[in-house]
Amino acid sequence: MSSTNPRGTRRGLVLVFTGEGKGKTTAALGLLLRAWGRGMRVVVIQFLKAETGRWGEVRAAQRLGWEWHKTGRGFTWQHTRPEDDAARARAGWELAQTKIASGQYDLVLLDEFTYPLHYGWLEPRAVVQWLAAHKPPSVHVVITGRHAPPVLLEFADLVTHMRKVKHPFDAGIKAQPGIEF
Amino acid sequence: MSSTNPRGTRRGLVLVFTGEGKGKTTAALGLLLRAWGRGMRVVVIQFLKAETGRWGEVRAAQRLGWEWHKTGRGFTWQHTRPEDDAARARAGWELAQTKIASGQYDLVLLDEFTYPLHYGWLEPRAVVQWLAAHKPPSVHVVITGRHAPPVLLEFADLVTHMRKVKHPFDAGIKAQPGIEF
Numbered sequence: 001m002s003s004t005n006p007r008g009t010r011r012g013l014v015l016v017f018t019g020e021g022k023g024k025t026t027a028a029l030g031l032l033l034r035a036w037g038r039g040m041r042v043v044v045i046q047f048l049k050a051e052t053g054r055w056g057e058v059r060a061a062q063r064l065g066w067e068w069h070k071t072g073r074g075f076t077w078q079h080t081r082p083e084d085d086a087a088r089a090r091a092g093w094e095l096a097q098t099k100i101a102s103g104q105y106d107l108v109l110l111d112e113f114t115y116p117l118h119y120g121w122l123e124p125r126a127v128v129q130w131l132a133a134h135k136p137p138s139v140h141v142v143i144t145g146r147h148a149p150p151v152l153l154e155f156a157d158l159v160t161h162m163r164k165v166k167h168p169f170d171a172g173i174k175a176q177p178g179i180e181f
Numbered sequence: 182m183s184s185t186n187p188r189g190t191r192r193g194l195v196l197v198f199t200g201e202g203k204g205k206t207t208a209a210l211g212l213l214l215r216a217w218g219r220g221m222r223v224v225v226i227q228f229l230k231a232e233t234g235r236w237g238e239v240r241a242a243q244r245l246g247w248e249w250h251k252t253g254r255g256f257t258w259q260h261t262r263p264e265d266d267a268a269r270a271r272a273g274w275e276l277a278q279t280k281i282a283s284g285q286y287d288l289v290l291l292d293e294f295t296y297p298l299h300y301g302w303l304e305p306r307a308v309v310q311w312l313a314a315h316k317p318p319s320v321h322v323v324i325t326g327r328h329a330p331p332v333l334l335e336f337a338d339l340v341t342h343m344r345k346v347k348h349p350f351d352a353g354i355k356a357q358p359g360i361e362f
Contacts, residue, residue, distance in 0.1 A: 013349055013357060015203075021341040023198060023208035030210030030238070035359035037241025057211070060218025064245075106359065140360055157354065159346035160202040166340040168194055173338065176194060178216035178287065179321055 012106075012139040013157040014131065018114060018148035021162030028109050028142045029057055035140070036064065040106035045096045047089060047112045047145075048072035055181045069095060072112070089116035093127070100135055107140040114145030117152065124149040131155070193287075193320040194338040195312065199295060199329035202343030209290050209323045210238055216321070217245065221287035226277045228270060228293045228326075229253035236362045250276060253293070270297035274308070281316055288321040295326030298333065305330040312336070 015031070017024040032042045044061065046069065061068045071092030072085070093116070100108050116122045128151050135141060143152065153159050168176075175181060196212070198205040213223045225247065242249045252273030253266070274297070281289050297303045309332050316322060324333065334340050349357075356362060 011354065011357070013354070013360060015360070017204060019344070021343075022196075022339055023204060023211075023341045023343070026211035026215070027204035027208040027343075028211065029214050030204075030207035030212075031360060033210050033214050033241045034207070034237035034362075037237035037239070037244065038359040040359045056215035056218035058218070060214045063218065140357070153346065156347060157349040157352065158203055160204045161344040161346050162202075162204070162208075163200070163342040163344055164340075165334065165342050166337060168338040171338070173192065173194070176192070176321070178219040178221045179194060179196070179212060181215075 011137055012135065012141070014135075014155060015140065015142045015158040016114075016148050016152060016156040017142070017144045017160050017162060018146060018153075019160075019162035019164075020146055021164035022167060023162045024144040024146075025057070025111055027160070027162075028111060028144050029060075031142055032066070032107060032109060035107045036066070041104065042107045042109070043067040043099050043105045044069065044109045044111060045092055045099065045113075046070045046072065047092050047110065048085075048115050056178050071095065085116075085119070086121040089121040092116070093122055097130065097134070100131075100139055100141060103136055103139075105139065107142065109142045110144070112145045113143045114148045114152070117149050118145075118147040124151045128152060128155045192318055193316065193322070195316075195336060196321065196323045196339040197295075197329050197333060197337040198323070198325045198341050198343060199327060199334075200341075200343035200345075201327055202345035203348060204343045205325040205327075206238070206292055208341070208343075209292060209325050210241075212323055213247070213288060213290060216288045217247070222285065223288045223290070224248040224280050224286045225250065225290045225292060226273055226280065226294075227251045227253065228273050228291065229266075229296050237359050252276065266297075266300070267302040270302040273297070274303055278311065278315070281312075281320055281322060284317055284320075286320065288323065290323045291325070293326045294324045295329045295333070298330050299326075299328040305332045309333060309336045
């Protein structure tokens with residue numbers, strides 16, 4: 001549990017969307033939209049994805065005035081300097097800590113955050129311990145990505161595993177703008 | 182396949198988010214947001230959910246100017262007149278057919294649409310045959326809900342099964358506004 005809630009009052013959850021299926025980041029975006037619809041304050045810290053990306057969600061966030069931080073520079077198989085990735089992941093996590101602890105947001109999305117944990121650039125247990133100690137009780141934190149480490153799954157309040165049943169790539173259909181990115 | 186795509190050009194997909202886990206409607210909302218971010222035209226036909234609902238997503242859609250149609254009146258275990266549900270489902274599907282075929286939208290979300298199919302209020306094979314015959318090639322259709330019938334899964338281009346690993350309800354934590362609804 002990320003925090004206690006003896007009287008059933010509002011409490012911030014730690015939610016994890018993991019698995020190899022389509023819909024992890026997408027579900028997180030839907031959560032942000034729902035929260036924003038209720039007037040909640042949202043912020044996105046995006047790990048790993050290329051800083052030059054111009055995905056539909058970034059454009060949408062700009063139109064909505066959502067704060068959106070890109071800290072990564074693409075998936076690791078696209079380049080060959082893992083020490084840079086580790087440094088970027090640490091910087092991204094420091095930014096995330098600042099945002100979570102600030103009390104200025106109701107929902108913080110750490111998008112693709114499982115990868116720095118999985119690759120060992122950040123220590124999963126230290127991350128969980130920091131959340132347990134420093135996340136304000138009312139703040140929701142959403143974490144997406146494949147290979148969520150067991151310690152994070154154990155700590156989270158909600159975990160959904162997205163399983164790929166069928167994907168158009170398998171049928172040779174290229175990624176569709178507005179759907180895949 | 183919902184349509185052929187011999188030259189790799191843009192084509193509308195049929196996407197299904199199913200399973201018992203959290204994130205089906207949420208992922209669909211994320212898709213809408215992404216599509217909207219790219220200037221695509223979106224519309225939501227919501228099956229089954231109560232017409233008086235004031236969820237965060239409805240408020241968000243209002244703020245964004247998204248077209249949103251509520252055709253259901255709540256889950257079936259909340260009342261005892263299945264003939265009304267069947268009639269509402271048929272009316273909702275007729276509306277959906279009009280919207281899909283109109284050419285006025287790039288993405289049509291049929292939210293909780295699997296339930297009318299699962300309960301037999303609509304015939305899954307007839308729905309799929311209609312989509313195969315009448316969906317314009319460029320239109321994306323997203324369908325959410327548990328118990329997606331096999332004929333729909335077979336027809337869809339993308340299927341993700343959301344598996345519940347852990348849910349805060351199980352720990353006695355009540356639904357959180359902005360997260361669950």
